Amino acid sequence: MVHPILSKRRRLLVYWLIWLLIGLGQSLLITFSSDISVAASFTDGFLSALIFAVIAVALWFPVKQFNTSRNSILMEILNHLAMAFIVLGIWVFLTKFLVLMFLQDKPSYQSFWANSIFYRLGAGAFIYAVVMLTYNLMISIENIARKNFREAKLENMLKETELMMLRSQINPHFLFNSLNSISSLTISDAERAREMIIKLSDFMRYALSRKEDRTVDLRTELENLRLYLDIEKIRFGERLVLEEDVQEECLRVRVPNMILQPLYENAIKHGVYESAEAVSIKLIAKRVNGAISIIISNDFDPECIPAGGTGTGLNNVRRRLELYYGNRAWLKTKKEESVFTAELYIPEQADIKL
Numbered sequence: 001m002v003h004p005i006l007s008k009r010r011r012l013l014v015y016w017l018i019w020l021l022i023g024l025g026q027s028l029l030i031t032f033s034s035d036i037s038v039a040a041s042f043t044d045g046f047l048s049a050l051i052f053a054v055i056a057v058a059l060w061f062p063v064k065q066f067n068t069s070r071n072s073i074l075m076e077i078l079n080h081l082a083m084a085f086i087v088l089g090i091w092v093f094l095t096k097f098l099v100l101m102f103l104q105d106k107p108s109y110q111s112f113w114a115n116s117i118f119y120r121l122g123a124g125a126f127i128y129a130v131v132m133l134t135y136n137l138m139i140s141i142e143n144i145a146r147k148n149f150r151e152a153k154l155e156n157m158l159k160e161t162e163l164m165m166l167r168s169q170i171n172p173h174f175l176f177n178s179l180n181s182i183s184s185l186t187i188s189d190a191e192r193a194r195e196m197i198i199k200l201s202d203f204m205r206y207a208l209s210r211k212e213d214r215t216v217d218l219r220t221e222l223e224n225l226r227l228y229l230d231i232e233k234i235r236f237g238e239r240l241v242l243e244e245d246v247q248e249e250c251l252r253v254r255v256p257n258m259i260l261q262p263l264y265e266n267a268i269k270h271g272v273y274e275s276a277e278a279v280s281i282k283l284i285a286k287r288v289n290g291a292i293s294i295i296i297s298n299d300f301d302p303e304c305i306p307a308g309g310t311g312t313g314l315n316n317v318r319r320r321l322e323l324y325y326g327n328r329a330w331l332k333t334k335k336e337e338s339v340f341t342a343e344l345y346i347p348e349q350a351d352i353k354l
Contacts, residue, residue, distance in 0.1 A: 003060055004138045016053070022127075023049030036105075036112045043102050044109075048095040052124070055087055056131045063135040080132065088124045092117075175204070181235045196234045203227040214324075218285065218292070219251040225260055236272050243282040250285040250292045253348050256320055260294065262313030263342045267298035270340065275301040287348065291329075294344040302338050314342070321346070 005011050027045025031038055066079055096113060103109055178200050185193035206224055216224075222244075233240055264281065271279040277299075284295040314333065321329040325347060333342045 003057075004135075004142075005057060005060070015057075019049050019053040026123075030112075030116075034112050034116070036108055040099070040103055040105065040109050040112075044095070044099050047098050047102075048091070048120075051094050051098070052091055052127060055091060056127075059083075059087065059131055060135055063132065064139070067136070067139050084125065084128050087128055088121060091124055092120065095120075175200075178231055181231075185235065192234050196231055199227065199231045199234065203231060214257060215254040216257050217251060218246070218253050218255055218294075221255055221257070221260055222246070222251075222283075224258065225264060228261055228264065232268055232272075236268075239275075239278050240268070240272050241278055241280040243280060246283065246285040247287060249287060250294075253292050253346070255292075255294075255346055256324055259317060259320060259344070260296070262317050263296045263344070266313050266342070267296060267340070271298035271300045275299070277301070288345070291345055291347045294346070295341060296344075297339055297341040299338055300340055317344070 005015050023046040026049060027042040030036070030041040030045055034041065062083060066076065071079070099109065100106055182193050182196050185196060206227055229242060267281045271281065279299045281296065281298045286293055314331065318331050321331060328347045330345050331342065333340070
């Protein structure tokens with residue numbers, strides 16, 4: 001830990017200003033409470049303040065050592081008493097010696113010195129205590145700041161690890177679904193199965209090339225989604241109807257990479273999979289109060305018994321938003337008659353935390 005006063009120019013200026021005021025106050029007190037000359041009063045007041053100021057700067061190093069060593073409370077008290085005795089002795093000796101060097105009327109000053117020695121020692125002990133308290137307070141504040149920094153760094157590391165885990169869940173989850181679809185198509189339609197394998201290869205190549213990107217612009221995210229939807233279109237054909245209504249200015253906004261795919265997977269799983277009729281999946285992206293609102297809605301058959309799910313995809317999206325943006329972004333879902341809607345709200349100019 002560097003010296004808290006010497007390392008900061010502003011603190012150093014404030015430090016000397018404080019001691020200048022102490023010297024001025026002490027000089028005026030001596031002037032009005034003693035018979036010595038004004039010159040002797042100001043020489044004593046400013047020199048004693050200057051000497052103590054220099055000693056106080058040096059006191060930082062033993063105080064720092066006391067705080068790093070693990071001594072008992074009794075030993076701490078004895079250390080401070082011994083240091084206070086040494087400091088006050090040096091201060092008193094140097095003050096008298098240097099003041100007498102500058103004064104011609106030495107006898108009157110020596111008489112004043114003898115009468116004021118106990119006051120001087122009491123004032124010195126008080127100033128010493130204030131210096132010790134100030135240094136210990138600085139050390140405590142610095143320790144708290146370092147602890148908070150370490151905790152914040154650890155929290156960021158944990159968040160980064162969790163984000164990597166959440167993102168790693170996306171590709172296998174999608175891959176398993178796609179392989180199941182390909183497995184079905186190999187029996188019923190080998191040509192479409194072959195086409196689906198090619199599309200899947202393109203998609204996985206894109207996903208792997210972007211795996212280090214935390215965020216991408218919405219335009220890139222939608223291009224990635226179209227690769228995924230091409231695969232699903234091969235599987236479902238005319239039963240899957242896709243619509244997009246995206247404002248041009250939204251395409252430049254950055255969003256977490258692959259944040260929309262789980263929402264489309266959810267729409268297909270609970271919409272297209274469970275319905276014999278054509279199902280429409282529509283995406284709307286628009287600006288709302290300095291953010292973008294992305295709404296993905298799909299039809300579903302309300303009379304169909306829904307397939308059980310773990311909710312991994314939607315929970316994944318919510319957790320990633322929380323890790324990236326805190327409470328500034330959210331995902332809401334709702335069912336109205338035969339339409340399921342997922343709305344994603346992302347700040348337009350948000351700084352990513354990690």
